[in-house]
Amino acid sequence: MTIKLYNTATRRKEVFRPLNDKKVGLYVCGVTVYDLCHIGHARSAIVFDVLVRYLRARGFDVTYVRNFTDLDDKIINRANELGKKPMEIAEHYIDEFYKDMERLSILKPDKEPRATQYVEGMIQMIATLIEKGFAYVEGQDVFYSVEKFNGYGQLSGRRLEDMKAGSRIAVNERKRHPMDFVLWKGAKPGEPQWPSPWGPGRPGWHLECSVMSSHFLGPTFDIHGGGKDLLFPHHENERAQSIAANGGEFARYWVHNGFVTIDSEKMSKSLGNFLTIRDALKEYHPEVLRLFLLSKHYRHPLDFSRNAVSDVQSGLVRIYRTLQRLNTLVGKPTTQSETSLYGSLSDTKDHPLLEQFTNLMDDDLNTPGAIGLIFETVKDMNRTMDKLGDKTGTRDREKLVTEREHLLRCGNVLGILAEEPETFFQELSSSKPEADPEEIESLVAERARARARKDWATADAIRNRLREMGVILEDGPKGTTWRYEI
RNA sequence: GGCGGCAUAGCCAAGUGGCUAAGGCAGCGGUCUGCAAAACCGUUAUUCACCGGUUCGAAUCCGGUUGCCGCCUCCA
Structure with a gap:
């Protein structure tokens, strides 16, 4: 079996064949660190995760x-608003970004370069582009000449002629x-600046990804990812300058994730x-958010709504209930074999669930x-457990x-089902007012005595009272268990 | 204006030429239970926005219509 990926560059699903056998180079455009990230950023991070x-x-x-854009107008503006240095703003939001990623169980990339660390490389790249005739100096600024690059527009499927006419850009x-x-860009007072052959200034946005990707992955690498909105102009420009300067193909597969919308409108800072x-x-x-975003x-x-997310939560609760039931029936999983990903x-072969999941x-x-497959598996497991009853088959x-074990492997790929069921339920209800466990236990015991003498009225009254406290009871053959309402 | 995407049950969502159109949520009926809860079983789309066409056969391909959205400006 082979992996197929939709390649934006060709607008087709293609068989994925890495450049070097089993090695894959993946570059994903990260975030501009000037504010907290929204769940659109989370989607992108999770998809590539x-x-x-x-x-x-x-x-x-x-x-x-995956890079950090820590050099940008928005950061400078934010810094000016707050009377801080751009670097401070960037550092702060990088920290905040890490907190979010960690909570969402998003694996750390192998390399996380920051634009400001690669200004030297960008200056060199500009020099090369000028030398090769793809760029021109205009006063303090240097521009890339799109007409000099043959394949300009190929990636995003646009033609220069079309764009010329309908352009909404105020023509410079x-x-x-x-x-x-x-x-x-030639330096403006109060902005970060670096010395260069064209005078002090700072690099344009697209350059950083060109320089950092080739630094780590070479002039031709396997996959370049990012949000759909980066396709044009960012990725088109990255590609144009990279190929012009470094030769090679640049990225061979382009993977773009769609947006998170609210009321069918794109979620964005500007809106x-x-x-x-x-x-x-x-x-x-x-994990509810992860499952929802996947x-x-x-x-x-993907349209975000509270209803949609809580529907997903109900489903995840069901999966965890099954895992909990399994724990009591066959014991907890041995962590070793079930957490390794590689x-x-x-x-x-001979593992239907894994095979179908892989397909x-x-x-x-x-x-x-x-x-969907995971849910089918869960239903199947419950069925088996229902049949099993007290028998020790x-x-x-x-x-x-x-x-x-197989189910958890699949969960591991999606970054879910990593919790102990008890922990999961506890975390789910942790935001709600919690009743005191001791009080609950004593009420449950009292109700058990009432049930023993078949005093159903008292038993039901206690159950109702607990329900009002947000506690759900489940009577089983081995006694009564309780849980917080979700 | 240019380019592109989407439209599948009450809601969410797979499926992109051929067995009975996955799955989740919600609802209803049942099994279990003192009653519940949970789980399970059954049930909820003769039909995939609409109109034509291709084909032995289409939700799936082609053409058109309508509606929604995105990119073309910073944006995951």
Whole structure:
């Protein structure tokens, strides 16, 4: 079986064949650190997190690079507003970004370069572009000449002629073509600046990704990712300058994730209709958010609504209830075999669940299909457990243990089902007012006595009282268990 | 204006040429239970926005219509 990825550059699903056998170079455009991230950023981070996890599970040796844009107008503006240095702003929001990523169980990339660390390289790249005739100096600034690059527009599927006419950009007279973009901006007072052959200034935005990707992955690498909105102009420009300066193909597969929308409108800083990861995590468990963000195919828009997220939560609760039931029936999983990711899906023969999961994920990361499969598996496990009852059929038990092991492997690729069920339930209800466990226990005991003498009225009264306290009772053959209402 | 995407049940969402259109949530009926809860079983789309066409056969391909959205300006 082979992995297929939709390549934006060709607008087709293509069989994924890395440049070097089992090695994969992946570069993803990260965030501009001037504010807290919203769940649109979370989606992008999670999508590529799952891509990396999946590739590793399939035995690929992935080098994952994700940058920080710590040099940008918005950072400078924010710094000026707050009377701080741009670097302070960037540092602060990088820290905040890490907090969000950690809570969402997003694996750290192998390399996380920052734009400001690569200004030297960018200056060199500009010099090369000038030397090769792809760039021109205009006063203090340097521009890239899109007409000099043959394949300009190829990636995003645009033609220069079309863009010239309908351009909404206020045309800068110093540009030779309206689509030319700035490689070097002459310094303005109060802005960060670096010395350069063209005078002090700072590099244009697109340059950083060109320089950092080739620094870590070379002039030709496997996958370049980012949000759909980066396709044009950012990725188009990155590609144009990289190929012009370094030769090679630049990225061979382009993977773009769709947006998170609210009321079907794109969530964005400029529209003000965004929900920060921070705020979302106040309301929802990280795994609920992960599952929600993976519940629709990564290329399609995903509409955020509280109803949709809580529906997903109900489903995840069901999965965890099954895992809890398994724990009591066959014991807890041995952590070792179930948490390692690398190669966990390299041999799926005779393992129907793993094989089906792999088939779905191979097809351009069909996470919604894969989630459906997980639910089918859960139903099947519950069925088996219902049938098993008190019997000690070892074959069924073994089957359950194996199936759970496989289920957790799949969960691991999606970055879910990593919690102890008890912990998960506790964390889910932690935001709600909690009743005192001792009080609950004593009420449960009191109710047990009432039930023993068949005093159903008292028993039900106690159960109702507990329910008002947010506690749900479950009577079983081995006594009554309780849980907080979710 | 240019380019592109989407439209599948009450809601969310897979499926992109061929067995009975996955799965989740919600609802209803049942099993279990003193009653519940949880779980399970059954049930909820003769039909995939609409109209034509291609085909033995289409939700899936082609053309058109309508509606929604995105990119073309910083943006995951």
